Ligand SMILES: Nc1ncnc2c1ncn2[C@@H]1O[C@H](COP(=O)(O)OP(=O)(O)OP(=O)(O)O)[C@@H](O)[C@H]1O
């Protein structure tokens with residue numbers, strides 16, 4: 001399945017990478033990218049995508065193999081070296097200085113007279129519009145990413161690498177990013193695009209290379225690729241891309257939220273009088289454009305943020321404004337949005353992370369001085385790793401050495417092993433590959449049968465619609481309506497996410513058709 | 515207003531230019547160092563060692579040599595502290611403490627060894643930095659103001675300042691665009707310590723014209739506090755040192771008024787500048803935000 005129609009600007013040949021701890025991340029991979037093309041890199045969690053691109057961008061040194069840039073053999077001593085030779089990478093987590101303005105971040109280390117005018121011209125030409133004088137920490141991730149791309153363009157990179165750029169973007173922002181990528185492509189840039197989302201890859205890429213367990217499976221052109229073909233290449237088997245949705249007899253109301261009011265960090269109302277309940281065996285989905293109060297709602301339920309007004313009841317116990325530990329004791333498990341900030345302690349080991357939140361249980365502590373029973377901790381960690389198919393270098397490896405998707409699986413596994421009654425899942429499949437997504441989604445569906453009440457907050461519409469029994473759309477802290485997924489069309493959802501109530505949205509649509 | 519009161523006010527202002535100068539120099543130096551992510555709590559020790567060296571050099575070669583000797587001592591200590599904190603990735607607090615402790619012992623011994631007196635030595639008048647004619651203030655004060663303004667400009671308005679601050683905020687981001695993190699940190703540490711050295715020399719051969727092991731009298735620590743209150747901004751540090759200097763002068767002046775001296779004990783009067791500065795600056799400036807990566811050595815993955 002090899003094709004070679006273009007002349008590559010950079011070629012990687014037979015790249016092998018063995019990490020210090022002995023993990024073999026790449027086993028002899030070839031890769032190239034041509035000017036004026038978007039080359040997508042696909043693969044399961046831990047396949048080695050990030051590692052391969054970090055090598056191309058000079059962040060990591062290959063154990064063996066060579067890189068040929070514009071016909072010359074090169075060896076990068078650092079990412080700055082690669083950048084100066086025209087290869088720039090936008091990482092999964094933006095490498096920006098938070099307190100600096102966008103402008104300062106762009107010119108950092110490369111100031112030249114007339115920089116500002118030059119950047120403004122770049123923004124004009126590429127459509128990458130950012131507020132240059134705002135501190136980047138105050139900007140949404142989507143805009144921060146644009147700052148990163150501008151930073152690369154200002155340095156006149158010829159090869160632009162984007163590592164899962166759409167993971168934290170809303171559908172609208174994703175569309176905008178793709179427009180930019182197409183415009184850059186037409187200007188002759190060589191772009192590498194890492195993603196798990198087959199639909200996106202098929203939409204934007206010219207060629208697609210699939211990695212599996214450190215080996216290149218093949219490269220196909222976008223025309224000949226289909227979702228099923230790509231999924232099969234990634235996983236090595238057929239993937240069912242539909243999730244079964246068992247109908248379960250509903251039980252008692254396990255999570256009840258009544259007239260909840262919560263403030264944002266800025267002190268404004270983020271959640272304005274939301275009421276709903278989730279019953280045993282039910283998945284209640286909350287859809288909406290990010291930043292409409294989802295974060296605050298979730299934090300209030302899990303006890304991380306004050307509820308100014310209203311009531312939260314879990315399994316019959318009033319947990320309004322209770323300490324998170326009491327909330328968890330009432331039966332809540334939480335798969336948080338930002339696993340790196342809330343889900344894991346990256347500097348701690350896999351085993352330590354596996355008991356976070358339950359470390360006080362007698363199973364793991366030996367009275368009287370509460371010495372940790374490591375053998376129990378390790379067996380618990382091993383159980384999670386096995387049940388949830390987490391790939392780890394070892395139980396004592398630091399959590400930060402896991403690939404993004406495997407970090408997520410570890411959190412999910414740990415939370416579900418707590419045997420919760422109510423599960424709060426926020427974007428549970430973000431950053432996961434197709435197989436892991438399929439796995440987690442099926443898992444959520446099967447948890448229903450165990451009588452667990454699940455609150456699913458997700459900005460992935462397909463996921464909400466596929467999994468939920470009832471869906472609410474949140475807009476500026478209020479529910480625009482609650483309906484069963486069958487009753488909702490994409491247009492209805494679009495309107496509701498834009499601030500129309502369910503009835504209003506129906507009215508608008510019926511007027512349109514008549 | 516009676517003429518006498520006016521001239522007294524003018525005199526307080528003139529004296530304030532002296533009391534604020536060492537604070538200003540040390541605070542500006544520490545701002546530069548800390549913005550690059552390195553903490554140096556050894557300011558007190560640097561001032562003391564530099565003050566000692568300044569007296570010795572000024573006695574031999576005149577006041578200018580004295581000031582330069584102070585700067586040189588600061589530079590050397592800055593190199594040492596920088597080498598320990600930046601390259602050896604050592605503990606910055608411990609290294610700073612070490613400077614302070616070493617200075618106390620060394621200077622107490624040095625005064626005796628060099629001049630054969632115990633604890634206190636006064637250099638001859640020729641060793642003293644002359645005043646600016648007409649104004650009666652020290653040229654070092656003018657230099658300190660200029661240094662503060664230039665530092666502000668460089669730190670907050672130029673590409674170099676951007677590099678320094680990026681290193682203290684997010685060194686990995688800075689490095690990814692080609693900034694040499696360690697080099698910047700070492701340079702900032704040396705520059706900061708050199709300014710503290712100048713502050714020490716100013717104390718011993720410019721303002722007070724004496725050397726004892728109590729020479730800095732806590733000014734190194736006040737400077738550290740000013741850095742915080744000033745939110746790492748040299749212009750605010752200028753205001754902060756001015757304020758402290760003013761209260762210090764005021765305190766000295768109050769001590770000379772017989773009726774007050776009779777009612778309030780002197781040690782309590784001595785706390786006036788410290789308490790007043792704390793209250794005013796804390797109330798005025800509110801929350802400050804330290805550089806995100808301050809005090810921790812930069813380690814690559
Ligand atoms: N610093 C490290 N030390 C040891 N092993 C590592 C390190 N970084 C990554 N690995 C391992 O190398 C393998 C490849 O990781 P990589 O991050 O390249 O995967 P990926 O394809 O980007 O996955 P994801 O889609 O989950 O981001 C994984 O098994 C991972 O655990």
Ligand SMILES: [Mg+2]
Pocket residue numbers: 049050051403404
């Ligand atoms: Mg990755």
